Amino acid sequence: NFRGRFPEWRFFLTLPPRGANTAGMRIVDGETIISALARLIGELVTAPPSLRDAVFSTPDLSGAEREAAAILDENLRIARAEGRPLCQDCGMVQVWVKKGKFASFSGASTLRPLIDEAVRRAYRDGGLRCSMVKDPFDRKNSGDNTPASVHIEEIDGADLEFTVLLKGGGSENVSRIAMLPPSAGRAGVADIVLTVLRDAGGSGCPPYQVAVGIGGSFDTVATLAKRALLFDDDDDPELRDLILRRVPELGYGIAGFPGVRPVTAVRVATAPTHIAMLPVAV
Numbered sequence: 001n002f003r004g005r006f007p008e009w010r011f012f013l014t015l016p017p018r019g020a021n022t023a024g025m026r027i028v029d030g031e032t033i034i035s036a037l038a039r040l041i042g043e044l045v046t047a048p049p050s051l052r053d054a055v056f057s058t059p060d061l062s063g064a065e066r067e068a069a070a071i072l073d074e075n076l077r078i079a080r081a082e083g084r085p086l087c088q089d090c091g092m093v094q095v096w097v098k099k100g101k102f103a104s105f106s107g108a109s110t111l112r113p114l115i116d117e118a119v120r121r122a123y124r125d126g127g128l129r130c131s132m133v134k135d136p137f138d139r140k141n142s143g144d145n146t147p148a149s150v151h152i153e154e155i156d157g158a159d160l161e162f163t164v165l166l167k168g169g170g171s172e173n174v175s176r177i178a179m180l181p182p183s184a185g186r187a188g189v190a191d192i193v194l195t196v197l198r199d200a201g202g203s204g205c206p207p208y209q210v211a212v213g214i215g216g217s218f219d220t221v222a223t224l225a226k227r228a229l230l231f232d233d234d235d236d237p238e239l240r241d242l243i244l245r246r247v248p249e250l251g252y253g254i255a256g257f258p259g260v261r262p263v264t265a266v267r268v269a270t271a272p273t274h275i276a277m278l279p280v281a282v
Contacts, residue, residue, distance in 0.1 A: 068257050099153070
């Protein structure tokens with residue numbers, strides 16, 4: 001089943017395993033995973049929901065914001081009607097997998113080859129722009145938008161659940177990590193978030209969904225933030241509300257025009273951390 005809502009581009013694909021072996025494992029056909037994920041990626045790019053519920057309900061939009069939002073919404077309509085990509089940047093494919101401990105699959109020894117084959121089919125067969133380069137310095141395009149970024153979590157049961165994010169360069173390039181002293185507290189974290197948003201301006205295509213990860217370590221806090229973006233985390237309502245109250249300080253809105261709606265939601269995820277650290281990712 002597929003479900004999602006604009007503008008975080010969050011969709012779920014749950015595959016009910018079929019069949020069982022003598023050890024009680026339930027096995028999903030690898031080709032089923034590949035074809036379903038390829039179809040999901042195509043829908044993410046070409047069939048997004050309307051912008052209206054997320055944006056047009058705001059009564060105090062500026063004239064420029066309202067006009068920009070109407071243009072964006074028309075672009076969404078055309079993408080759905082003509083099966084064309086919403087944006088020329090079709091993103092880096094990032095996949096979060098929840099794998100039941102009694103679930104297995106055929107066609108490969110690990111999930112990564114199946115996921116990469118789904119990406120390959122979706123981008124080549126769907127005529128989507130491939131944005132992945134093989135080397136950060138040589139910059140040679142991989143030609144099929146692989147490899148995907150894959151995160152796997154084991155859960156109870158026998159289901160496989162895939163959550164897919166197509167992360168464009170615009171929003172990724174304005175993301176940041178900061179290592180704050182613990183004394184910075186919520187106010188210091190809010191300062192960092194507002195600084196990131198102020199520096200971003202219209203570069204990341206607002207209105208933004210802002211995800212804040214706090215805790216863990218330097219190498220885990222960015223993943224924590226992305227999980228917050230995808231899974232509706234709300235670990236610290238006090239910090240979320242503090243950030244939202246300060247958003248009007250930014251002075252810009254939809255698509256970077258002067259206005260009041262640069263952010264439609266803030267989500268916060270926290271994790272245990274070291275006594276001397278306060279890692280933050282936005």
